[in-house]
Amino acid sequence: MADIPLVFTVILVYFSQMQGSxxxxPVFVLxxxxxxxxxxxxxxxxxxxxxxxxxxKSSNxxxxxxxxxxxTEPEVxxxxxxxxxFPVNRCCVNLKNLQETDSGVYTGHVMGAVGLISSTEYKVTVQDPVSPVKLTVxxxxxxxxxxxxxxxxSTQDSHISSTFTCDAKTCSQEGGERSEVTTSGASLRVYLVNDSITCNHSNQVSWTKNVTNIQDFCPCCADHSVNVAVSVSISFLFxxxxxxxxxxxxxxxxxQKTESTEDAVYAVPEMEALAQPLDPTSDSSSPPSAIYSLLEPHTGPTRPTEETEIVYSTI
Known part of the structure; x- marks a missing residue:
């Protein structure tokens, strides 16, 4: 940095102290x-x-x-x-390929003719990706x-244990979710979701997990989510x-009603008395006999013609 005047550095330090409040x-970068x-x-x-x-960050x-x-062009x-x-003229800077040594506070100053106009500060933390995590029964x-x-x-440098209890209806985690901060500053957690045990290792920029299904070790315990889905399906089908x-x-x-109406059969009495003239010598106390016969479906009475002689008699 020998090509940047010392007085310029002193001025920037002064303005940084002015903007200390x-x-x-915070910005986290992989x-x-x-x-x-x-x-x-x-x-x-x-x-x-x-x-x-x-x-x-380390040396301040x-x-x-x-x-x-x-x-002028920017001097780096x-x-x-x-x-x-500098993807956008003066408005921003793009820092490339950050390493852990680049963690610290970055401050942008805007200077006008009368002095400092504004300052913008970012606390940048560069993190490694978290290591794989292992879940052991x-x-x-x-x-x-x-x-x-x-x-x-467990991870490379940390581990936590937890106990789970299941019956035919539900599963629970003793003491609830377990978590701790590892030596590298990441978070290690073990928790229960439905019938699955999840072990999660994460920081602000990356995460890994390992999942185990309780059904693989506890056959006594039904898969409640599947049972509910099956019950709903059966009810809907019913x-x-x-x-x-x-x-x-x-x-x-x-x-059935339509067929009963179409196939209706009517019984029409046939009076023998109508077929013979009355015998005045016969015993009037003996009524003429009536004969009933089963006919085909009724089609209605035949209309008499003019030549037909209509005979009325008292039976």
Whole structure:
């Protein structure tokens, strides 16, 4: 950084101390990734000077990254050449391929003719991806109506254990979810979701997990989610079958009524007395006999013609 004047560094340190009470935005970056830092106030930047400096997280030493005066190209500190891009004129900087040593506070200053206009601070933390996690079943105790399961959730440098109890209705975790912070600052958790035990290892930029199904070790315990789905399906199917059967019965009844109307048969009495003249010598106390016969479907009376002689008699 010999090509950046010492007085310029002193000025930036002074303005950084003036802005020490401003809010700092936390940013977490996966090791090897890039990060974009924007100025919160970007008005009239063409006529203002823009400076970015960096305060190392471990040593608390401050250094200058970029200075950008009006009408000139940005001047980048030698240690950051090739690692800083300017995708939008003066408004932001893109830091590339960050490593753990790049963790710290990045401050952007906007300077006008009368002095400092604004400052923007970011606390950048570069993290490694978390290591794989392993879920181990330590012991299983089965009975006819319950099951106890003890597991261990472990990483390279940390581990936690937990016990789960299941019966025919539900499963529970003794003491609830277990968690702790590992030596690397990540979070290690073991918890129960439905019938699955999950071991999770995570930080702000990455995570890994390992899952074990309780059914694999506790056959006494039904898969409640599957049972509920099956019960709902059976109930729905029963309703459909019932509705279909009722509809078919109604159609059958309607068809039966229609056929009964079409096949109606009428019995018409045939009076022998109408076929013979009355005998005045006969015993009037003996009524004439009536003969009934089964006829074909009735088609209605035949209309008499003019030549037909209508005979009325008293029976």
């Amino acid at each position: 401003s809010a700092v935005t 090791k090897g990734d890039d990060v974009m830092l924007n100025l919160t106030e970007a008005d009239d930047l063409e006529n203002s000077a823009v400076f970015w400096n960096f305060t190392d 030493e401050e250094s200058v990254l970029v200075k950008w005066r009006p009408g 500190s030698p240690g950051y050449r090739g690692r800083i891009e 330590d012991s299983v105790s089965n009975s006819s109506d319950s099951c106890n399961l003890t597991v261990t959730c 309703l459909i079958i019932t509705a279909a059967a009722g509809f078919c019965y109604l159609l059958w009844r309607r068809k």
